[in-house]
Amino acid sequence: MNRTVEKRTVDMEIIGGWVEPNTRVLDLGCGKGTLLDFLVQTKKVSGVGVDLDFAKISACIRRGLPAYQGDMIAFMRAFPEKHFDRVICSRTVQELSDPTGVILEALRVGRALTVGFVNHGFWKNRINMLVRGRKIRNAVYTTEWFESRPANPVTIADFEHFCALKGIRIARRAHLAGNWHDPCPGLPNLLAGYALYDLAR
């Protein structure tokens, strides 16, 4: 039997810790469904993913995950308030053309919103820009700028500023060090490579 094995990552693990078992989850920018499948297998959630890309939707369907190809704001507008227990926006928020619109809509259709993103304020990312003068590359930013969708270089400070501005309550936060593995010791905007937020209205 040809088995596909995928690596569980620390941010998946943290999100898994925040997700209540047997709840209804919406994954915005679900990609090929790795996170959603992890949550289905470990938390027995009933989930649906949204993505723009046909190949990614096809991959989700192949592994038995409900998935919807299309625009995420248009998708969410089709649902009543609090239809989902949790909306997840993992490694997606930087690519949104209307982040405010998506986040506010996600907080309408979901009781909670989990956001995970690469911290561009991390010192190595700052130095990378300062010294090398080049776009950062890592597991989230895998491609050259000319092969990438436009992306906002969001930082932890920027994100928390946004939440304060919009009156969004930060229920939980997790900051990971530069290896995206160990907890960040402090000064997250400078020392955290990866950030996770659990938001509520």
Added chain:
Amino acid sequence: MTDDVEISSAPAEAPPRYRASGDVGLVTPRDFTYRNEFRFQSGQILPEFTLRYETYGALNATRDNAILICHALSGDHHCAGWHSPDDRKPGWWNNLIGPGKAVDTRRFYVICANVLGGCQGSTGPLSINPQTGRPYGILFPFVTIPDMVRAQKHLLEHLGVSELHGVIGGSMGGMQALQLAIEYPRFVRRVLAMATTGRESAQAIAFNEVGRQAIMQDPAWNRGDYARESGPRVGLAIARMMAHITYVSDASMDRKFGRRKKENANTSAYTFDVQFEVEGYLRHQGQSFINRFDANSYLYITRALDQFDLTQAYGSIERAFAGVESETLVVGFTSDWLFPPEQNRDLALALLRAGKRASYAELDTDLGHDSFLLESEDLYGLVRGFLEREQPYEFDYSI
């Protein structure tokens, strides 16, 4: 559905097409007669009815590997394989169904029946009315999508199917697939509906009405009372020509014909004879259709399409789907202007709102409504992936 599925001719030394690997080969249609009274949604009754059908593959011991294929307005039960070695074309979905294909007949028992009210061997307006000894014509009971589905359920029971692995259909076939999952929730595990809608739109009804008027305004229609070999041939051909345009797209027609002139066309522009290739093509479509389709069936089936409105039938679309237990995949095609992507998306969204497992995928094609018949690896992969779930992916828990 259009008639122009193109088959590339095989080289002389190759085995005959019907024996090609991946092909179900020669098939023979069969008839199932339900010998009890059948009450239509309208309240009208037939003492019995017959469905002509084909099957490919074999039913397994647990009798749960069956896949029902539902055809569109002008389709029939012959969806794969060949009736004779001399056939010009195989069944209409031969590219999708066969050993090793997206709907794998080595694994699944595939069934397709001509709908009730049809004219390809199933009971319809062409059948003989025992009370008059003549074809029913427009005395045939009005047919609805639920009627078609209920009739097919009798066939599936007759074939010993305990549970459907899946039901697949495009266009009107998609409506039947949805209806089957609504009416027999525990009987259907997967629904794959393509290029379809939960509610026939005003535009689609309008096109159907033009087709019906073309038929009914033809004096040979004679209020539906005509002999099998005569009938409103002009009206039916015009209905088909018009409908054909709605199955394709501006871009695909332009690519196929452009403004090319017929070779032997009159060089003068000032004539109403056929000048453009597209005119000749449509006339050919109309002519070939009248040799295989019955005008009254066309009236009945287009009416069944018009009546299809899940929102109206159940109070709301969510209520229509409330009892559904199957998993659903809806597929839309960007250039489909008969049942546009939006109407397909709405089905998946409504199912999700009703708390069901549903997916929506969209293929970027320029072939219009008939895109569901497309030869596309993307579509095949999607269909296969939906029907044949992979083993659960394993996670490496070492962090």
